[in-house]
């Protein structure tokens with residue numbers, strides 16, 4: 028699993044690349060997400076990534092003559108759930124046909140929404156409080172996937188092309204933001220926040236690397252202080268949040284260069300070239316896009332009853348922003364740790380462990396440092412609370428706690444039993460004191476340096492004595508207890 | 519012998535379905551070379567089905583209400599493993615991997631599909647002359663057209679090849695050929711019969727319906743094919759009409775409106791021939807004699823139907839027919855690039871009328887023209903719904919001629935599309951409104967060829983059209 032939120036959250040304070048003086052960035056994002064349904068949008072075929080080519084197909088998703096679409100109600104429900112999570116108006120909507128020829132599109136039109144989308148006029152609030160307007164989030168079907176053989180993989184030069192229609196008809200929602208973002212960090216944060224919302228609501232697994240979340244960026248620049256919208260370019264083929272940042276920066280600089288040299292960018296679609304670190308113009312279309320949209324006559328309008336929308340609101344799980352607030356409240360932890368845990372979905376576990384009496388700081392530290400795994404389902408809140416309690420009381424050391432947590436992650440179970448199984452005896456303080464006194468007697472010079480008042484010497488020798496203790500106890504002594512005992516003896 | 523008689527005989531074991539089938543196959547063999555009602559006769563598949571029906575009867579099972587009745591399917595209904603071409607070169611040899619819902623329903627009712635009938639390519643036409651396979655001829659006069667686009671099915675029923683037939687009606691394509699061929703043809707309420715497996719021409723207008731030699735047979739067929747289908751989102755839920763039970767109810771006390779603009783009254787459309795108008799008037803008199811009250815009704819927007827139709831239907835067609843691009847099935851003409859291959863395949867595969875309508879529709883939907891054309895046509899559609907609703911406040915059903923004339927000679931109108939389009943002026947309104955309509959033979963014209971009278975009713979009142987048609991049939995002049 029590629030965890031973009033984790034990557035971002037663990038980054039040191041992100042450094043916003045500075046654009047040349049006097050220029051402002053304007054970014055709007057179009058994000059396509061595949062809905063996490065069992066079947067496709069208009070037929071019963073499996074909505075499944077990675078199957079053998081052309082195995083999840085039927086007359087309907089192949090658009091065979093005479094076939095008709097039937098709307099997948101679960102897809103509509105998920106789309107509306109996302110709409111409500113983005114604070115959109117969910118209204119009567121209709122499907123429309125977007126007409127253009129393309130070999131991986133079986134009907135040579137895409138069934139989508141046009142002037143009456145399911146969700147409109149919403150917003151997404153970023154972690155720092157910045158609000159990005161969401162113009163719409165509409166339902167549409169995905170296309171198939173072409174592979175061009177020969178000629179460097181481009182359709183224009185290929186010897187032949189293969190088409191896999193497994194993806195044709197997979198339900199998508201396209202979320203169109205308003206061009207509200209002025210920094211690359213906000214653009215990246217928007218995608219990360221949206222991704223967390225999609226996962227939290229179960230709307231999509233939102234995996235950019237598998238294509239179940241695809242981001243296109245509309246980029247333009249303008250002089251600072253201006254409110255004009257200059258010619259924008261749409262950047263496609265962005266495969267990660269990191270690439271998104273790089274692509275926007277490259278494109279913005281390209282625009283600024285053009286404007287300052289007295290030229291201007293063409294309004295066009297461009298492709299992000301990851302290896303070259305640049306955007307390249309897409310195939311020039313011979314004719315202007317005229318998709319001849321009209322209402323899809325084979326489907327009836329989606330007209331959700333107010334009770335339907337109310338039920339969606341009632342069933343809405345806590346959203347990431349609320350979850351972050353709750354975790355921050357309960358732990359007082361720093362925003363990065365809070366974001367990290369919510370991003371991983373471990374906030375519920377943390378809160379439950381704290382509710383069971385565990386020390387909040389220790390819970391956060393344990394999870395942040397030692398639970399960066401895909402599957403932690405065997406770790407129960409009670410067991411985690413007990414583990415943290417054992418550590419707090421000095422019954423086990425931090426190192427031991429880490430090892431026991433690894434055992435719990437792997438096979439579950441009670442931390443006390445796991446500790447016993449590993450031979451982690453509770454190290455008696457008396458025993459430690461005896462051991463320490465012996466060490467002091469054996470190493471008078473080192474002890475003198477520890478107590479000399481020289482800060483550097485003190486630290487060095489603290490390390491020496493702790494190390495000796497750990498060596499003698501094979502790491503089972505609690506570091507904090509050792510420090511306390513050393514401090515007691517030096518005064 | 520009616521379909522009802524055949525089914526009764528087969529179900530009781532008096533006649534075998536195989537014998538019935540062979541008798542009809544013989545008739546087809548004797549005359550279809552001349553008429554060309556069929557694109558394809560599936561004799562072997564039909565024999566297998568007939569044997570299955572006989573086996574069911576022998577086993578004491580009920581093979582269904584249409585047991586052993588031979589039926590003709592318009593060649594735009596998908597039939598599993600059997601070529602389905604829409605009379606177009608672009609679908610030559612294409613075999614659907616599935617059956618249309620209507621085909622499944624017919625088989626479940628015991629009907630025996632004997633073949634696929636000729637049509638105007640993709641159902642675009644009113645004479646069955648726009649077929650890649652050549653025209654169908656009218657059984658009453660082979661120098662005349664059978665009407666269209668379901669001309670093959672109409673001819674099959676009129677010639678006695680099959681007692682029953684299935685057609686599709688987008689602007690009159692069942693009712694007009696029924697009138698020309700002297701048989702009964704009915705277009706149900708939009709959504710009454712599933713369109714799943716009907717190869718689309720104009721999705722918001724297309725509707726499948728029955729052909730038969732009399733009203734009772736048409737009603738029996740309608741009862742089998744109508745009903746909800748979850749595979750068609752526009753299929754009406756909880757609508758299971760039964761027309762057969764309504765045939766004896768008569769018209770006593772029924773209020774019947776004569777549409778002034780479509781029946782020779784004030785402001786009537788041009789081109790309605792006097793003999794056809796005379797038969798329509800006689801039909802009205804017959805209904806009055808049977809106890810109905812007659813009213814002169816104005817539906818002002820009815821005359822705008824033709825113009826609206828020739829924007830809405832081509833617009834939808836331009837989109838529906840995009841998929842015939844040479845990539846996945848049907849005709850492919852190779853060319854250096856995908857785009858050029860698309861163009862070459864479509865250029866070679868579509869006939870001139872289909873190309874004309876694709877271009878019309880593409881234009882009507884284009885940016886800058888949408889509002890003036892397609893958008894305006896949608897407004898007319900709304901207006902017609904309103905006007906017809908107002909008319910049905912005053913009367914129960916409406917009467918018009920089915921077609922402006924009797925069957926015209928082959929080749930007479932192929933040069934000028936506009937004269938061809940005018941054929942549908944009386945039938946188009948009910949496609950735009952989604953209302954049901956039936957054409958029933960009522961006497962003959964000055965040329966001795968059949969005339970059809972049309973009965974229109976509000977949405978969901980399909981049964982009422984049969985009820986009134988039965989009275990006209992009983993009163994009708996010599997056939």
Ligand SMILES: [Zn+2]
Pocket residue numbers: 067070071072083084085086087088089196
């Ligand atoms: Zn499918």
